[in-house]
Amino acid sequence: MNKNFVAGHWVDGEAYENRNPSDVSDLIGVYAHADVATTEAAIAAAQGASHEWAHATIQKRFDVLDFIGSELLARKDELGALLSREEGKTLAEGVGEVARAGHIFKYHAHQALQPNGEVVPSVRAGLQVQVTREPVGVIGIITPWNFPMAIPAWKIAPALAHGNTVVFKPAELVPGCAWALAEIISRSGLPAGAFNLTMGAGSRVGQTLLNDSRVSALSFTGSTTTGRNVARAAAHRMVPVQLEMGGKNPMVVLNDADLDLAVNCAVQSAFYSTGQRCTAASRIIVTRGVYAAFCDLLVRRTLELRVGHALAADTQIGPVVDPRQLEQDLRYIEIGRSEGATLACGGAPVRRPTEGHFLAPAVFVDCDNRMRICREEIFGPVASVIPAEDYDEALAIANDTPFGLSSGICTTSLRHAAHFQRHAQAGMVMVNAPTAGVDYHVPFGGVKGSSLGGREQGQAAREFFTKVKTTYIAA
């Protein structure tokens, strides 16, 4: 059994089986679920290691993070295969994600070496001001299943780089990646207790992290419902919180777009990673002049997508992650039909030689933005195409959503692209590019209901993972 990692030791727990969504007969491993006492022990260990890690040299922090990054990169094929086997994205996507996690650790290794403050002249005579940054303390990190290596990496790496200690609770569906990452971290030279892994239920392990007064900040990615719960707990304890939640990302296609490119962007944005990305485009808003031609081409391209076992070389779309998510996708497809949208293709489970949760990517056309399929995050391979009269209406529809993570436009008009960049209500804007697929060295995050708290990734991560001290020195 693969165990939890607490205070530098591997600790037992209740056995939990992890299965492959491409082939449920494939048992990936048995993992130990932590209980409340184990989680509390992890928090105590993280608190105990805080002083030592906060005062470690920046060379030591660099070495630890660089070691983790190097090993992830060296083992990207092996760990990428584990990721695809466990989560269901294709092998190319799995390997790519592990490489990205490796780059994230290496990027934050270098961040540890950056200046951590500035000297500012005082407005008063005889004084000097220093603005410095310090670690926050113990960070509770709670992550979802859809990026089981990259999301933990982009939270754990900056937390450690800036001298914090960590208790990491991964999603129940992906303990294999979490454990593999923890195993590498366990050999990285960190002091015992500076990093802890507690696998298990959100309601037990996660909730304990939210409520424990020794946890100084919470970083969460997941559903809006749980995010609200995390925010409530953080507000109650008055600790900093960073939330990344849902999206209902629009992609606008204008009459002057390169149609082939637009269809490519739509297919990638809506269906790659089985549509299970918070940056996936689920609303494709197309102006009238190209609406019919775009829909034809999109349906044709969607029907050509090869759905299958995540590890098969020719698979383009892997399975849905688990039966519960498949049921949710199918429920929304029914809702779309009953609301009057036209299901142009896909939307039904498909059989493959292995027993997995396969779903044919679905395209709804003639949608109205007020429909539930256009308002609520489905988190599956389901795209809704919405007609718009012109650019102004398309922009209004794009912004008419409670979310604001990523927003895309396909156009050859510089004027419209520039206007969209300024007026899209989103944290990330994509011009003639898919809504999903981001760099690791620049900020990631959204506005409105998609995000709360400081931005993740890039230099922006420092804002959340440090606290500022202003010192006045009379000299």
Ligand code: ADP
């Ligand atoms: P998803 O739809 O991605 O599963 P969730 O918000 O349910 O979204 O899960 C994201 C993470 O939040 C997971 O690690 C999950 O275990 C955790 N989680 C779920 N419920 C709670 C809770 N009450 N308190 C803390 N964490 C939770």
